[in-house]
Structure formats: structure tokens, C-alpha cells
Amino acid sequence: MSVTIKDIAKQAGVSYSTVSKALRDSPLVKSPTKKKIIKIAEELGYQPNIAARSLVQKKSYTIGVIWPSVKRMAPAVLITKITDLLEEHSYSTLLSINKIDSAIATFNRFQIDAIVVFGDNRGTIHHSSFKTKVPILYYGIKEHTLFPTIDVNRRFAIKMATEYLQRIGHQRIAYIGDLTDEDPLQIEKRLGYLEAMNVNQTENSKHFLVPTNGLDIHDGYQAAKSLLSDKQSVTAIISGSYDLTRGILRATTELGLKIPSDLSIISYDNITLTEEFDVQVTRVGVPIPRIAQKICETLLSIIEEDEIENSIILEPELSSGDSCATIKSRT
Amino acid sequence: MSVTIKDIAKQAGVSYSTVSKALRDSPLVKSPTKKKIIKIAEELGYQPNIAARSLVQKKSYTIGVIWPSVKRMAPAVLITKITDLLEEHSYSTLLSINKIDSAIATFNRFQIDAIVVFGDNRGTIHHSSFKTKVPILYYGIKEHTLFPTIDVNRRFAIKMATEYLQRIGHQRIAYIGDLTDEDPLQIEKRLGYLEAMNVNQTENSKHFLVPTNGLDIHDGYQAAKSLLSDKQSVTAIISGSYDLTRGILRATTELGLKIPSDLSIISYDNITLTEEFDVQVTRVGVPIPRIAQKICETLLSIIEEDEIENSIILEPELSSGDSCATIKSRT
DNA sequence: TTGAAAGCGATACCAT
DNA sequence: ATGGTATCGCTTTCAA
Numbered sequence: 001m002s003v004t005i006k007d008i009a010k011q012a013g014v015s016y017s018t019v020s021k022a023l024r025d026s027p028l029v030k031s032p033t034k035k036k037i038i039k040i041a042e043e044l045g046y047q048p049n050i051a052a053r054s055l056v057q058k059k060s061y062t063i064g065v066i067w068p069s070v071k072r073m074a075p076a077v078l079i080t081k082i083t084d085l086l087e088e089h090s091y092s093t094l095l096s097i098n099k100i101d102s103a104i105a106t107f108n109r110f111q112i113d114a115i116v117v118f119g120d121n122r123g124t125i126h127h128s129s130f131k132t133k134v135p136i137l138y139y140g141i142k143e144h145t146l147f148p149t150i151d152v153n154r155r156f157a158i159k160m161a162t163e164y165l166q167r168i169g170h171q172r173i174a175y176i177g178d179l180t181d182e183d184p185l186q187i188e189k190r191l192g193y194l195e196a197m198n199v200n201q202t203e204n205s206k207h208f209l210v211p212t213n214g215l216d217i218h219d220g221y222q223a224a225k226s227l228l229s230d231k232q233s234v235t236a237i238i239s240g241s242y243d244l245t246r247g248i249l250r251a252t253t254e255l256g257l258k259i260p261s262d263l264s265i266i267s268y269d270n271i272t273l274t275e276e277f278d279v280q281v282t283r284v285g286v287p288i289p290r291i292a293q294k295i296c297e298t299l300l301s302i303i304e305e306d307e308i309e310n311s312i313i314l315e316p317e318l319s320s321g322d323s324c325a326t327i328k329s330r331t
Numbered sequence: 332m333s334v335t336i337k338d339i340a341k342q343a344g345v346s347y348s349t350v351s352k353a354l355r356d357s358p359l360v361k362s363p364t365k366k367k368i369i370k371i372a373e374e375l376g377y378q379p380n381i382a383a384r385s386l387v388q389k390k391s392y393t394i395g396v397i398w399p400s401v402k403r404m405a406p407a408v409l410i411t412k413i414t415d416l417l418e419e420h421s422y423s424t425l426l427s428i429n430k431i432d433s434a435i436a437t438f439n440r441f442q443i444d445a446i447v448v449f450g451d452n453r454g455t456i457h458h459s460s461f462k463t464k465v466p467i468l469y470y471g472i473k474e475h476t477l478f479p480t481i482d483v484n485r486r487f488a489i490k491m492a493t494e495y496l497q498r499i500g501h502q503r504i505a506y507i508g509d510l511t512d513e514d515p516l517q518i519e520k521r522l523g524y525l526e527a528m529n530v531n532q533t534e535n536s537k538h539f540l541v542p543t544n545g546l547d548i549h550d551g552y553q554a555a556k557s558l559l560s561d562k563q564s565v566t567a568i569i570s571g572s573y574d575l576t577r578g579i580l581r582a583t584t585e586l587g588l589k590i591p592s593d594l595s596i597i598s599y600d601n602i603t604l605t606e607e608f609d610v611q612v613t614r615v616g617v618p619i620p621r622i623a624q625k626i627c628e629t630l631l632s633i634i635e636e637d638e639i640e641n642s643i644i645l646e647p648e649l650s651s652g653d654s655c656a657t658i659k660s661r662t
Numbered sequence: 663t664t665g666a667a668a669g670c671g672a673t674a675c676c677a678t
Numbered sequence: 679a680t681g682g683t684a685t686c687g688c689t690t691t692c693a694a
Contacts, residue, residue: 002464004687015665020689030663050440051382051391052687055670060382076428083429092437095426097407098414106423109381110441133333218549218578247549335671346681351673361679383671386686 003044011040023048054111062092063299064107064115064134066100075118081292082116089300108134113303116295119143135302139295141184142311148302150295150312152286154185154268157316158192161238161266161284164318166196169327170236170264173197174208176223176248177240177268178215189240189268208234212244220247228255228263235264235327242269245281260325266318282321286314334375342371354379385442393423394630395438395465397431398449406449412623413447420631439465444634447626450474466633470626472515473642479633481626481643483617485516485599488647489523492569492597492615495649497527500658501567501595504528505539507554507579508571508599509546520571520599539565543575551578559586559594566595566658573600576612591656597649613652617645 005023009016014033022029022037023046029037054060063086065079083093094110096103100117107115112134119140135147142149158175165173175193178186190209197207210227212219220243227234228251239245245267249259257263259279266282291314301308336354340347345364353360353368354377360368385391394417396410414424425441427434431448438446443465450471466478473480489506496504506524509517521540528538541558543550551574558565559582570576576598580590588594590610597613625645632639 006687016687017666017689018664020687021664024689028663033663047436047439049386049442049687051386051442052670053689055380055382055386055672055687056689058670080428087433092440093427093429094437095428096424097411097426098424102418105378106425108378109423111380111382216549217547218552218581221549221552250549337671347671348673348682349680351671352680355673359679364679380671383686384673386671386688387673389686 002049003041003046004049005046007044008037008041008046011044012037058111059113060092060111061090062094062110062112063303064103064110064112065093065095065118066103066107066115067095067097067118068099068103078288078292079118081288082295085292085296086299089296104134114299116299137295137298137302141188148298148308148310148312150291150298150314152291152314153316154188154285155192155195157268157284157286158189158238158240159196160192160316160318161268162193162196164284165236165238165264165266165324168264168324171327172206172208172232172234173236173238174210174227174234175238175240176210176212176220176227176244179209179211186240193238206232212240215241215243217243217247217250220244221251222247224248224251225255228252228257236324237263237265239265239267242267245269249279249281259323264324266321266324279323280321281323283319285316287317287319290314333380334372334377335380336377338375339368339372339377342375343368389442390444391423391442392421393425393441393443394634395434395441395443395446396424396426396449397434397438397446398426398428399430399434409619409623410449412619413626416623416627417630420627435465445630447630468626468629468633470622472519479629479639479641479643481622481629481645483622483645484647485519485616486523486526488599488615488617489520489569489571490527491523491647491649492599493524493527495615496567496569496595496597496655499595499655502658503537503539503563503565504567504569505541505558505565506569506571507541507543507551507558507575510540510542517571524569537563543571546572546574548574548578548581551575552582553578555579555582556586559583559588567655568594568596570596570598573598576600580610580612590654595655597652597655610654611652612654614650616647618648618650621645 005016005019009019012019014037018029018033019037022034023041050060065082067075067079079095086093094107094112096106098106104115115134115136117136117138119138138147138149139151140149141151162173175190177189179190181187193209194207208227210223212223220239224237224247237248239248245265248265252259252263259265266284269283269285294312294314298308298312336347336350340350343350345368349360349364350368353365354372381391396413398406398410410426417424425438425443427437435446446465446467448467448469450469469478469480470482471480472482493504506521508520510521512518524540525538539558541554543554551570555568555578568579570579576596579596583590583594590596597615600614600616622645625643629639629643
């Protein structure tokens with residue numbers, strides 16, 4: 001049997017309602033009393049019972065994160081960040097990797113205050129799944145008008161990268177990425193590339209869309225290998241993901257290419273990982289901390305029942321790095 | 332405001348204690364009454380309030396899974412499986428990817444019934460972290476005598492694979508895997524290989540320990556590429572992980588090697604994924620369903636306060652596949 | 663400033 | 679077979 005406020009009250013010689021107030025740092029309790037109570041609570045290893053609290057408050061101070069597509073580890077970093085931020089606002093985070101329906105059911109029973117869904121982006125989610133009164137925030141491409149969505153502007157990210165390379169003199173720019181039409185995320189990125197290439201068309205410019213079989217390191221390696229052994233050499237590569245970039249770099253190393261003197265590289269990732277490349281690669285995308293920050297803010301607003309925008313798009317930025325050189329520095 | 336048993340009671344014209352019984356399918360309620368109540372509950376979209384229930388029962392029917400090392404997606408499949416099995420026993424599962432200490436703190440406040448920790452296997456966990464009365468089950472290499480552990484016998488798995496290859500005539504058998512001394516899991520596997528190779532030593536046999544830089548597909552690809560282009564060719568390869576195997580197969584395809592006529596392959600994985608190889612690869616390890624099953628059983632026993640073994644080691648098995656051939660079939 | 667008491671939603675025991 | 683009621687741990691009025 002664990003320690004309750006009554007045990008503390010007995011020890012401290014006060015009523016248990018005083019203990020409750022003291023522990024919640026209420027101004028209605030005198031400082032010395034408060035201190036005494038907090039000390040005893042610590043000694044006894046008191047842990048508040050969330051069940052009891054949420055029963056009376058009708059709030060659990062907990063938000064649920066649904067992440068059904070664990071396969072891609074991309075969001076892991078983001079989720080960790082979100083957890084940290086919410087903790088600063090004294091909210092707990094619960095995670096579920098179940099299907100959305102069953103996850104929502106579980107969360108419902110725990111009287112969760114709000115839910116964040118990490119969109120799957122392949123295949124649709126049935127509207128019927130979202131039978132709940134708990135507010136939901138969706139992270140991913142907007143598919144429903146039912147609840148607010150946060151997403152990042154992938155198309156503009158890649159466009160931005162392409163235009164940057166053009167600005168520093170590149171004309172033969174390749175895009176390495178998943179070119180199948182299954183994943184809307186990947187389609188967006190490709191479109192960003194094409195838009196920039198078509199607008200700033202010159203006689204020398206040509207599209208180099210290099211397809212991969214997936215988004216693994218090895219896919220980037222193979223794509224780069226085949227692209228770079230081709231005679232019509234490119235002067236710059238835009239990579240569709242962090243992992244692809246890692247593969248591309250392995251390929252360039254193997255081929256003895258120097259970055260950025262032989263080849264410029266920009267990597268897409270709003271999913272920066274701690275691991276380091278050999279060179280500090282120039283990246284484009286929305287930084288994780290900003291996404292996390294926005295998600296938390298929105299979440300808290302939703303809980304407070306403030307008005308929030310129904311669709312929030314975060315705009316990317318180009319990070320500094322040393323994997324890009326102006327075309328003049330080359331022959 | 333959500334629906335409570337009192338609302339149902341009013342609608343049905345019975346007392347709310349009867350509703351409670353009916354909803355829990357108690358034999359103390361007559362069938363027609365029960366049916367009526369259940370029907371009304373459904374119509375009203377009743378969701379039981381876990382907080383209230385666990386408050387009185389001192390049980391939450393929820394188990395917490397701590398998985399701090401999200402980086403490796405290996406356990407994802409296992410966790411999903413465990414979740415499913417527990418659901419069959421009407422237990423919910425909550426997941427945390429936070430550090431163990433903070434995860435335990437959260438779980439504690441939710442009055443969770445038991446915790447499973449997925450061991451990190453790199454670096455130690457501080458004993459002090461485990462300040463909790465909630466029973467803990469540890470999955471990974473045993474480091475503590477404080478709480479029960481479940482693990483798989485990796486060493487014997489690889490030994491088994493090696494001996495099998497020897498039995499069907501192979502002498503030049505390579506092991507491709509992470510050969511650094513950081514990860515105890517990987518060390519175990521290597522030892523299994525060495526044990527078998529040393530015991531069944533012949534004049535022709537020789538160790539082929541091929542190191543990789545990690546456990547990604549590309550690592551397997553590179554290792555296989557360098558091994559197989561060597562003149563002292565091997566007749567069989569044992570792969571240290573599923574992803575390595577995928578890379579090895581890409582390498583053999585590229586080199587035009589036929590499996591199993593040119594080369595036999597056995598892959599270690601207790602982490603079988605749904606994705607298919609080109610060939611049906613022979614695998615060794617403890618099948619995921621068996622691990623999940625054992626973890627759930629043990630968990631439920633712990634909750635029932637039954638006596639359980641302090642250390643459970645699951646023994647591997649060799650799956651059938653068509654990536655191995657006897658050495659006689661080759662020149 | 664502190665204490666007493668009501669009540670959150672569900673369960674379980676004791677009466678009918 | 680059904681109803682009444684105490685109870686779980688805590689927050690929150692309302693009194694003192």
C-alpha cells in the first residue's frame with residue numbers, strides 16, 4: 001500500500017486537506033507548515049495518485065501520442081522533444097503504437113486531455129475512427145477538416161534548396177529520392193525540385209531525377225553510385241532524406257569525390273539526428289525544435305479551449321553547412 | 332461531460348450498482364436486464380472511467396513498456412505483438428520512450444500494474460533508478476539480481492547455425508556481424524561462432540570473422556562485397572542480423588552468386604520482419620511470437636504475485652528455408 | 663490560516 | 679436478482 005496524503009497528514013499533525021493544499025503550493029497555507037509537509041512527503045516517498053486526482057478534476061494532465069508507423073524512426077526524436085517540452089508544463093505523455101482506433105480507445109479510458117496523431121501518410125485514415133470528444137491534433141498532410149493539422153512545407157523546402165544551388169551557379173542539379181507515387185510526402189518534395197528547375201530553366205539545365213528503392217542508406221548509396229558513374233556529370237545533388245544522404249556520402253567517398261569542391265550536396269531533413277556526417281552537410285527543412293515547440297503550444301491552446309488555426313504549415317529554412325560551393329570554383 | 336453508469340441507470344430504470352454488475356457481466360444480473368443495460372450503454376457511447384475503477388480496485392489493468400532506445404526498430408515488432416497478447420487478457424499497454432527513471436515516475440502515478448523494460452545493452456542502468464514498488468520485468472541481458480529477466484540465447488543460436496552448416500559439409504564458414512566489443516549482444520553471437528568453429532576444427536577450416544561498421548543494410552552489403560571478392564572464397568555465411576542479411580543478399584545478387592548453389596546463408600534474427608527476401612532465407616533465433624508469449628505469461632504471473640523464475644533464457648531454433656545446400660552439391 | 667465535508671465514477675459488500 | 683451504501687485518494691468549496 002502506498003503513501004497517501006492522509007499518512008502525511010497524520011505525521012504532520014494537520015488535516016489532509018491542508019496537505020493537499022500544501023502539496024499543490026496553494027497560497028492558503030502558511031510557509032512553515034508548507035515546508036514541513038513537503039519535507040515529510042519526500043521522506044515518505046509520496047507519489048500522488050493520478051487516478052484520484054483526475055477523477056475529481058476531470059483532467060489527467062496527460063496527453064496521448066499516437067504513432068502507429070513505428071517503422072520509420074524519424075519521428076522518434078520529435079516525440080522525445082515533445083515529451084520534454086510538455087513535461088516543462090507539468091504534462092505527462094503517453095505513447096501508443098497501436099492502430100489509431102484502439103489507441104484512441106485506450107487513451108479515452110485514461111481521461112487524456114488531448115491527442116496528437118502522427119499521420120501515416122500512406123493510405124487514409126477512416127473518419128469513423130475518430131469517435132472521441134478528446135481534442136485531436138494531427139501531424140502530417142491535411143486530410144480531414146475535422147481537426148486541426150500541423151505540417152511542414154516539404155515542397156518549398158526542396159524548392160528552396162534547388163534555388164539556392166541555382167543562385168550559386170549550379171545548373172546540373174540532381175534530386176535523389178523516392179519517386180514512386182505512393183507517399184504524398186515524397187511527391188511533394190519532387191514537385192519542389194521540378195518547380196524550381198522549370199522556372200529557372202537555361203539551355204544547359206536538365207532534370208536529373210534519380211529514383212531510389214526506398215529511404216535507407218543503401219538506397220542512397222546505390223542511386224548516387226549509378227548517377228555519378230554516368231558521364232553527364234552533375235555538379236550538385238539534393239537528397240530527399242537524411243538516410244539517403246548518408247548513403248550518398250558513402251558513395252562519393254568510395255568514388256574519391258571531394259565535397260564540396262567536386263560536388264555540392266544539400267540534404268532534406270527536418271529529422272536531424274545526432275550522428276555526424278564526415279562533412280557538415282547543408283540541410284533544408286523545418287528544425288525539429290521548432291516543430292516540437294509549435295505542436296506543444298497548439299496542444300496547450302486546444303486544452304485551454306482557445307481558438308486555434310485549423311491548419312498550420314511550418315516553413316523550412318536552409319541551415320548553414322560546408323557541403324556547397326559556388327560553381328565558379330570548379331572547372 | 333461524459334456518460335457514467337448513473338446515466339445508464341436512469342435510462343434503464345435500475346440502480347447504478349446493477350449497471351456496474353451488468354457491464355462486468357456478473358452472473359448476479361438476470362439476462363434480460365443485462366441485455367437492456369448493455370444496449371443502452373452502447374447507445375449512449377459509454378466509456379468506463381479507468382481512473383474511478385483503478386481507484387477502488389487499486390489496479391489499472393495496464394502495463395507499462397519502457398523502450399528508451401527507440402533507435403533500433405528491432406523491438407517494435409515485439410512490442411506490437413506483446414500489446415496484442417495483453418489486449419486479449421484485457422490489459423492495456425502504455426509505452427514510454429523516455430529515460431527509465433522518468434518513465435517509471437510517470438507510470439507510477441498512473442498506478443500501472445507492471446513494467447517491462449527493454450534493456451539498452453550498451454551502458455549500465457543505475458540501480459537507484461528503479462525506485463518503485465511496481466514489479467519490473469527486464470528484457471535483455473541480465474545485469475541485476477533485483478528483478479526477473481527474460482533473454483534469448485544468442486550465443487547458442489549462432490553456434491547452432493554454425494554447427495548445422497558444418498554438419499552439411501561446410502568448412503569455410505564466415506560470420507558477418509558487429510565485431511566491436513561495445514555491445515554485449517554482439518559479443519555473444521561472435522562467441523557462438525567461435526565455439527563451434529574451434530570445437531569442430533579441421534585442417535581446412537579457418538575463421539572468417541568479417542566486421543561491419545554497424546547493423547544497417549549497407550554494412551552487410553559492404554562486408555559481403557569485400558568478403559566475396561576475396562580469392563579465399565567461403566562456402567557459407569552466417570549473418571548477425573536481419574538487416575545485414577538484406578545487404579548481403581544485395582551484394583550476392585550484384586556479384587551474380589546463386590543462393591544456395593554458390594553460397595549458403597543463415598541469418599540471425601529473432602526480429603523477423605514481414606518484408607520478404609528474394610530467397611526464403613534459413614534463419615536462427617527465438618521467434619518473436621514465442622518471446623512475446625513468454626513475456627506476457629511472466630507479466631501476468633508477476634501481477635498475480637505467483638512465484639516466477641528470476642532468470643528466463645529462451646532457446647533458439649533453426650527455421651527451415653532454402654538458402655542452404657550441402658557442400659556435396661558444389662565443386 | 664486551517665479543518666470539515668461533499669463529491670468525482672466505479673466496485674463490492676450487505677441488505678433486501 | 680436488485681438496491682443501498684461505504685470506499686478508494688484527492689480536490690475544492692464552505693465554515694470555523
